[in-house]
Amino acid sequence: MRTGKRKPRLAIAAWLVCIILALSLSGCGTGENNKVVGTGTKPAGDVTLVIGAYSVAKDALQDIIPAFKAEWKAKTGQTVAFQESYEASGTQARAIIGGFEADVTLLALEGDIRKLMKAGLVRPDWSNNATKGMITRSIVVMGTRAGNPLGIRDFDDLTKPGVKVLYPNPKTSGGAQWDINAIYGAGLKKSELATGHKDPAAAKKFLEDVHRNIESMDKSGRASMAAFEYGVGDVIVTYENELLARIAQGVKYDIVVPPSTILIENPAAVVDRNADRHGVREVADAFIEYLYSDAAQKLFAEHGFRPVREELASSLDSQFPVPRDLFTIDYLGGWDRVKETLYSKRGVWYQVLAGQ
Numbered sequence: 001m002r003t004g005k006r007k008p009r010l011a012i013a014a015w016l017v018c019i020i021l022a023l024s025l026s027g028c029g030t031g032e033n034n035k036v037v038g039t040g041t042k043p044a045g046d047v048t049l050v051i052g053a054y055s056v057a058k059d060a061l062q063d064i065i066p067a068f069k070a071e072w073k074a075k076t077g078q079t080v081a082f083q084e085s086y087e088a089s090g091t092q093a094r095a096i097i098g099g100f101e102a103d104v105t106l107l108a109l110e111g112d113i114r115k116l117m118k119a120g121l122v123r124p125d126w127s128n129n130a131t132k133g134m135i136t137r138s139i140v141v142m143g144t145r146a147g148n149p150l151g152i153r154d155f156d157d158l159t160k161p162g163v164k165v166l167y168p169n170p171k172t173s174g175g176a177q178w179d180i181n182a183i184y185g186a187g188l189k190k191s192e193l194a195t196g197h198k199d200p201a202a203a204k205k206f207l208e209d210v211h212r213n214i215e216s217m218d219k220s221g222r223a224s225m226a227a228f229e230y231g232v233g234d235v236i237v238t239y240e241n242e243l244l245a246r247i248a249q250g251v252k253y254d255i256v257v258p259p260s261t262i263l264i265e266n267p268a269a270v271v272d273r274n275a276d277r278h279g280v281r282e283v284a285d286a287f288i289e290y291l292y293s294d295a296a297q298k299l300f301a302e303h304g305f306r307p308v309r310e311e312l313a314s315s316l317d318s319q320f321p322v323p324r325d326l327f328t329i330d331y332l333g334g335w336d337r338v339k340e341t342l343y344s345k346r347g348v349w350y351q352v353l354a355g356q
Contacts, residue, residue, distance in 0.1 A: 045081025047283055050274070052102030054089035054174070055222065057136070057266070059245060060303040061106075067299065068290045072283065080283055088220050089174040096121060096271060103275040103284045106135065106268040106291075108174035111335050113267045126269040134265040135291045137306035137313075138241045139323065140182035141261065143225075144234065146252040152235055154258050155186045159209035166216050167237040168224045170349060175221035177338075179237045180349055182262040183210050184342065185332055189260045189325055200341075204348050211352050239264060240320075244304030260325040265308075 053061065061084070069080050087095065089108035096102050097119045107113055113133065116122040127133030144152050150163060158165050170176035187206030191199035215233040218224045221242060228236045229251060243255050268291055275284040290296055297307040306320045307313045313320070332338050342349045 045079045047078060047280055048081045048083060048278075049280055049283055049287060050083045050085075050101060050103045050278075051105070052085045052087075052092050052096050052100060052271070053106040054092055054108045054266075055086040055220075056108065056175070056239065056242065057106045058084075058086045060136075060300050060305065063299045063302070064291070064296050067295060068287055071290070071295075072286060078283070088172070090172070101274045101278070102271050103278060103280050104268065104270050104287055106266065108266055109177065109335075110134075110265070110267050111339065112174065113269050116269070116271065121271050121273045122269050123272045126272075127267070129292075131265075131292070131308045133267045133269060134308055135268040135288075136241075136266045136300050137308055138239045138264040138266075138304070139257070139261050139306070139326065140178055140237065140264065141240045141243065142256040142258065143228065143236045143238060143243045143253045144256060146254060148254040148256065150234055152256050154256075155183055155206075155210065155260075158183075158213060158235060158237075159206070160213075163213050163235060164215035164233040165210060165213045165235050165237065166218075166224045166228050166233040167214070168221050169217040169219060170343065172219045173221055175239060176217075177343065178239070178262060178264050179221075180207070180342065181329065181332060181338060182258075183207050183237070184348065185262055185327055186258060186260045188331070189327065200348070204352065207348065208352050240306075241304030248304075257321070257323055259323055260327070261323050262331075263326055263328045265329075 051061070065082050069082075072078060072080050085092070085095070085100065085102065089112050092105065093107060093112040093115050096105060096116060105113070105116070110133070113122060113126060117124055117126065142152055142155075142158075144150065150157070152158070152163075157163065167179040168176040170180050184203050184207050187203030188198045188200070190206065191197075191202035216224070216227050218227055221238055224236055225238065225242065225246065227233070240255065240257070243253050247253055247255075268288055270281075270284045270288055275281045292309065294309065294312060297309050297312050301307055301312070301316060301319070307316065329335055329338065333341070341347055344350075
């Protein structure tokens with residue numbers, strides 16, 4: 001049994017394994033995925049659309065892009081070629097701001113799109129639609145070894161002595177911010193149930209209790225998964241869609257859905273300045289619109305994402321059960337409030353890291 005606070009280990013061996021598994025896990029922050037596919041020769045097509053996306057979306061897009069190309073060809077007679085870049089969401093956003101001329105982008109966090117907007121690359125009205133610019137959903141869950149040998153049922157179980165927990169570092173991983181938000185929010189829910197009001201101090205204490213059992217904090221969610229599959233830790237906190245995708249590939253996990261967890265929402269937008277400069281505005285708009293279609297949403301669902309179209313989501317209730325006490329980022333005050341209270345230099349997360 002471990003007592004007292006201990007610093008999370010860096011899991012260097014797991015990082016090496018992440019590199020080995022890069023082909024199957026689509027990159028672990030090494031930067032290789034930020035190379036645009038097809039840069040060696042000009043793609044064959046009447047128009048070329050450049051996509052800058054976060055790496056988790058890659059597998060689904062490999063099915064969605066051909067479906068869109070076929071539909072656009074049938075509708076307009078025009079052949080669309082795609083160049084694709086996949087990286088961690090924050091890294092991708094920084095690359096686009098730094099000069100990577102993506103015409104459309106799919107990212108993990110609304111805040112990353114807003115960075116593009118503040119840089120003058122994306123219009124302020126990018127989210128003026130029924131889903132506020134979000135094209136996929138997921139939830140934060142826990143993955144355990146096959147058979148769930150420790151009997152993990154809720155985030156509370158992550159605080160028990162001897163339970164080794166993995167989640168990535170929110171300083172480098174957008175997915176990790178969703179993980180921390182889920183645990184902190186579950187702590188708020190617990191305090192609200194016990195006292196009738198939200199108690200930030202109790203939520204911080206709950207996050208501290210979980211973090212005390214952290215075995216490894218890797219650079220990205222996929223690096224954490226690589227470490228877990230290498231044998232590090234007992235429980236991984238991650239996206240539901242990530243575990244579903246790995247299970248579909250034959251990796252053995254048990255998925256534990258906490259009764260209280262957060263709804264993850266991922267945005268997409270046209271990078272207006274680039275699309276206009278490249279003369280691909282029409283097809284860029286059409287591609288983003290296609291991502292909301294039933295056809296694309298069903299393909300996203302096949303890769304473990306929850307649809308944003310409510311009728312389709314309702315028809316998939318058996319595949320994607322809704323947790324008893326699901327909350328959204330608004331329960332935590334919205335992203336601006338979360339950035340201030342959790343992730344600023346004096347925020348809750350950094351206080352937890354510093355043991356304050």
